[in-house]
Amino acid sequence: MILRDLAAKLTRVTVAGSLDQELSAVTDDSRKAGAGILFVAVRGEVVDGHDYIDKALEAGSTVIVAEHAQPRNFSTDVTWLHVPDSRYVLAVFASAFNGDAWKDMAVAGVTGTNGKTTTAFLVHHLMKSQWHRAGLLGTVTVDDGETEVAATSTTPGSLELQNLLGRMRDHGCRGVSMEVSSHGIDQQRIASLGFDAAIFTNLTQDHLDYHGTMERYFEAKKSWFDKLADNPLGKKPVAVINVDDAHGLEIAESLEGKLPVYRFGFGVHTDFRANNLKQSARGMEFELTAKGKSFLVRAPLIGRFNVYNLLGAIAAASACGIRPRESVAAIAEAPQVPGRMENIGHAGGATVFVDYAHTPDALENACRTLRELNPRRLITVFGCGGDRDRAKRPLMGAAAAQGSDICIITSDNPRSEEPMAIIQEIEKGMGGATYKVIADREEAISSVIKAARAGDIVLIAGKGHETYQQFADRTIDFDDRKHAWKALRERSETAERP
Numbered sequence: 001m002i003l004r005d006l007a008a009k010l011t012r013v014t015v016a017g018s019l020d021q022e023l024s025a026v027t028d029d030s031r032k033a034g035a036g037i038l039f040v041a042v043r044g045e046v047v048d049g050h051d052y053i054d055k056a057l058e059a060g061s062t063v064i065v066a067e068h069a070q071p072r073n074f075s076t077d078v079t080w081l082h083v084p085d086s087r088y089v090l091a092v093f094a095s096a097f098n099g100d101a102w103k104d105m106a107v108a109g110v111t112g113t114n115g116k117t118t119t120a121f122l123v124h125h126l127m128k129s130q131w132h133r134a135g136l137l138g139t140v141t142v143d144d145g146e147t148e149v150a151a152t153s154t155t156p157g158s159l160e161l162q163n164l165l166g167r168m169r170d171h172g173c174r175g176v177s178m179e180v181s182s183h184g185i186d187q188q189r190i191a192s193l194g195f196d197a198a199i200f201t202n203l204t205q206d207h208l209d210y211h212g213t214m215e216r217y218f219e220a221k222k223s224w225f226d227k228l229a230d231n232p233l234g235k236k237p238v239a240v241i242n243v244d245d246a247h248g249l250e251i252a253e254s255l256e257g258k259l260p261v262y263r264f265g266f267g268v269h270t271d272f273r274a275n276n277l278k279q280s281a282r283g284m285e286f287e288l289t290a291k292g293k294s295f296l297v298r299a300p301l302i303g304r305f306n307v308y309n310l311l312g313a314i315a316a317a318s319a320c321g322i323r324p325r326e327s328v329a330a331i332a333e334a335p336q337v338p339g340r341m342e343n344i345g346h347a348g349g350a351t352v353f354v355d356y357a358h359t360p361d362a363l364e365n366a367c368r369t370l371r372e373l374n375p376r377r378l379i380t381v382f383g384c385g386g387d388r389d390r391a392k393r394p395l396m397g398a399a400a401a402q403g404s405d406i407c408i409i410t411s412d413n414p415r416s417e418e419p420m421a422i423i424q425e426i427e428k429g430m431g432g433a434t435y436k437v438i439a440d441r442e443e444a445i446s447s448v449i450k451a452a453r454a455g456d457i458v459l460i461a462g463k464g465h466e467t468y469q470q471f472a473d474r475t476i477d478f479d480d481r482k483h484a485w486k487a488l489r490e491r492s493e494t495a496e497r498p
């Protein structure tokens, strides 16, 4: 690409040097810089990319984008673009180098505290059922239309994200379903990406370590919708909003007259509404009223919260051109989302579920859902992540204590923290509940499954699909599902892999 064409995409830029340069790629990492590669200096959370400009020049880059002007007496061979926000510029250029691939696909994005992964999986399933090829990216997996690999972040940085979208388009994907994290919005990872459907699931406490307050966390989420309203990038996005959630309702109201909105929920003032929910251990059914028509939805998912995920997915698919009738038919075959209310098996009459609940609200919902299956006792094994939102620890303790008959507090990625120090913070929320501390997660899982009686349900919460446990000095392989299968097998041969 010619630098002049790239620079023309920016409205606020001061250029020093020649724009007549041919470029083959863009990077924000000096270690990947080189001749013909444009280097964007990004102020990071850990280090400042501006400190690596010299390294990029040494490597052979001759075009620099930075948030300050070119220093005096700088080499005249270098072209310097002074911009107010280099993360934004990185996103714009990353998209340009991939021919704005998102313009060629129907793009659905999901944000919210809980339900993003589940909803994104459902939308992906609906897109694939209609179009055969569709991309998926989020916390668990990245599917570029040809191959599927484990994900490393919920919403990748703009460069990786736009390259991935380029691959999806090249592989013939007609649509892409993706998670949009608050970090992703805040750090401009999705700037310069047009959406056809922008879904909001809910907002409850999490990530206060990063955002500081719930207000700022909400503002980050809301800013995505505000930006889409101001600059839809040539697409016609539909905001798909859970209006049973107070924050969702606020967003929906603020968008009136600015963006088309599909409201969903159980309430009457909705475009996609659920009614008459019936649940069993294997799945659910409910009546869907969508744009004046009624359908019976049968889905192999459990939990009232999953009704919201299903409504959001069906509404978003509709915004992408898939009719509710077609979605309802496909939903009956929805896949198991790894580690989301996953039924691991049973032995001696006790059943085990693994679920990714790692926020107070998710834990409350997970316990309520399993309680509705009328277990003799609900036994919950959980912990809280280290180096993450500390304020949620006692709240998760309270949610588990109130929702279960017995709790086992254990470790969940202690990271640099002392496992027992995290557990003590959780204990502050336990009130008078019956609980036991078993800091070793493997021991917690095996001893609970061994001790469970006929009719009990064991919920192992917090890690879901994760395959590791992170400590200060090491990361070990760890999969709740494998440990649960092992304990079930040891207890009896009746345990089945689902």
Ligand SMILES: CC(=O)N[C@H]1[C@@H](OP(=O)(O)OP(=O)(O)OC[C@H]2O[C@@H](n3ccc(=O)[nH]c3=O)[C@H](O)[C@@H]2O)O[C@H](CO)[C@@H](O)[C@@H]1O[C@H](C)C(=O)N[C@@H](C)C(=O)N[C@H](CCC(=O)O)C(=O)O
Residues within 6 Å of the ligand: 028, 029, 030, 031, 041, 042, 043, 044, 045, 046, 047, 048, 049, 052, 139, 152, 153, 154, 155, 156, 157, 158, 181, 182, 183, 184, 187, 189
């Ligand atoms: C704290 C945080 O959010 N960090 C993210 C951020 O990193 P950063 O840009 O601040 O990186 P940095 O290390 O300070 O480096 C700054 C700049 O210097 C450059 N550099 C650095 C070293 C060098 O030698 N040369 C050089 O040029 C870097 O390439 C970078 O451009 O931007 C990167 C690219 O977008 C992210 O990969 C990275 O995520 C880290 C790995 C992370 O753990 N993030 C978590 C908190 C996160 O984002 N989670 C969310 C939500 C999860 C959920 O709820 O599901 C997610 O979306 O995954």
Ligand SMILES: Nc1ncnc2c1ncn2[C@@H]1O[C@H](COP(=O)(O)OP(=O)(O)OP(=O)(O)O)[C@@H](O)[C@H]1O
Residues within 6 Å of the ligand: 112, 113, 114, 115, 116, 117, 118, 119, 139, 154, 179, 201, 202, 305, 306, 308, 309, 339, 340, 341, 355, 356, 357, 358, 361, 362, 363, 365, 366, 464
């Ligand atoms: N719509 C929902 N409302 C409330 N809780 C939910 C909802 N959907 C799922 N959950 C609960 O939250 C957990 C996480 O769900 P999911 O992975 O779909 O969310 P997420 O938003 O992608 O989370 P993360 O940000 O950590 O990736 C589930 O295991 C379940 O316990």
Ligand SMILES: N[C@H](CCC[C@H](N)C(=O)O)C(=O)O
Residues within 6 Å of the ligand: 358, 384, 385, 386, 388, 412, 413, 462, 463, 466
């Ligand atoms: N996306 C979430 C994942 C938390 C999962 C839990 N197992 C933990 O490690 O805290 C986060 O980064 O807060």
Ligand SMILES: [Mg+2]
Residues within 6 Å of the ligand: 116, 117, 138, 139, 140, 154, 179
């Ligand atoms: Mg997720």
